[in-house]
Amino acid sequence: MDEFNFRPFPSTFTLKNLAEITSRAFPLKMSAHGDEVHETMRNWFMRYEFTVYDGATNLTPAHNFNVYDHSRALAYIDRGRFDVFAAYSFPDADKEHLETCLAFFYWAFSIDDRSDEGNLQARPDQVKAGLDMCRQVLLSPDSPIPDFPYAKMLHEMLAVPEFILERRATIGAALVEAMVEYSLDLNIPDSVFQDPIVIAMSEATTDIMTWPNDVCSFNKEQADGDFQNLVCCVMTERMVELQEAVNIVVDMLNSRVDRYITLKAQLRSFGPEVDSELEKYHAALEHFVQGTVVWYYLSPRALNFHPG
Numbered sequence: 001m002d003e004f005n006f007r008p009f010p011s012t013f014t015l016k017n018l019a020e021i022t023s024r025a026f027p028l029k030m031s032a033h034g035d036e037v038h039e040t041m042r043n044w045f046m047r048y049e050f051t052v053y054d055g056a057t058n059l060t061p062a063h064n065f066n067v068y069d070h071s072r073a074l075a076y077i078d079r080g081r082f083d084v085f086a087a088y089s090f091p092d093a094d095k096e097h098l099e100t101c102l103a104f105f106y107w108a109f110s111i112d113d114r115s116d117e118g119n120l121q122a123r124p125d126q127v128k129a130g131l132d133m134c135r136q137v138l139l140s141p142d143s144p145i146p147d148f149p150y151a152k153m154l155h156e157m158l159a160v161p162e163f164i165l166e167r168r169a170t171i172g173a174a175l176v177e178a179m180v181e182y183s184l185d186l187n188i189p190d191s192v193f194q195d196p197i198v199i200a201m202s203e204a205t206t207d208i209m210t211w212p213n214d215v216c217s218f219n220k221e222q223a224d225g226d227f228q229n230l231v232c233c234v235m236t237e238r239m240v241e242l243q244e245a246v247n248i249v250v251d252m253l254n255s256r257v258d259r260y261i262t263l264k265a266q267l268r269s270f271g272p273e274v275d276s277e278l279e280k281y282h283a284a285l286e287h288f289v290q291g292t293v294v295w296y297y298l299s300p301r302a303l304n305f306h307p308g
Contacts (some may be wrong), residue, residue: 021300088291
């Protein structure tokens with residue numbers, strides 16, 4: 001779908017409180033370790049060197065990961081508010097696990113930036129090469145760390161059902177679920193994740209944290225000429241204007257929350273030990289989902305506005 005077919009957009013649109021909609025099934029909780037972990041991992045990402053003079057700690061910039069220059073790296077961390085995101089998303093993780101989860105966010109959103117910006121954003125071969133490099137670093141941590149390339153963005157409008165399936169794959173849900181399980185050191189048999197209800201619950205939580213992203217980031221993305229967005233797909237498929245498309249997506253979100261509640265009530269027992277682990281997992285995943293939706297409103301990466 002060409003950019004011309006979408007414009008001009010109206011100057012404003014009305015959006016309901018998405019966090020209020022999702023809160024019916026997804027509670028919000030914050031980690032007690034957030035501030036301490038933020039300071040530790042901020043210094044880690046910036047690669048500061050610590051020196052102590054007369055009992056006072058001084059921080060001297062050393063080499064960072066070469067993802068951004070020094071000033072942009074500071075802006076990336078401070079404006080992104082990833083520390084708040086991690087504190088909301090992994091509220092029951094201990095300090096050590098929360099540090100790893102925040103490092104994961106730094107990595108994931110650096111890749112996201114490189115997918116949306118830069119001279120190489122339209123070269124899919126570079127995307128694959130970059131991801132292959134990431135896998136190699138994880139599989140062989142002692143090997144030299146290579147330079148990481150920019151990524152890309154496709155421009156092809158899909159039907160809404162097709163887009164939803166594609167979007168589930170691009171939001172990083174599998175990584176999120178792995179981090180949730182890791183954050184609490186849970187040990188859930190792989191067979192449990194093959195259960196149809198567990199799969200359906202996973203798809204629902206993925207949609208519930210993804211669709212608000214598309215709504216909240218719509219204005220930023222369309223300004224960049226990026227229409228890979230559920231709102232745009234609804235506009236195209238239903239032949240409706242922006243406000244009606246936004247309302248439709250919000251209604252879809254409401255229905256998806258209802259569906260998650262229904263699925264959760266249908267979850268069968270896997271035995272006392274597994275049930276206990278799975279209950280912790282789903283509670284943690286629910287915290288992650290709600291933390292994500294709230295973060296969309298807090299970080300200018302998605303919705304950059306000033307409430308009245």
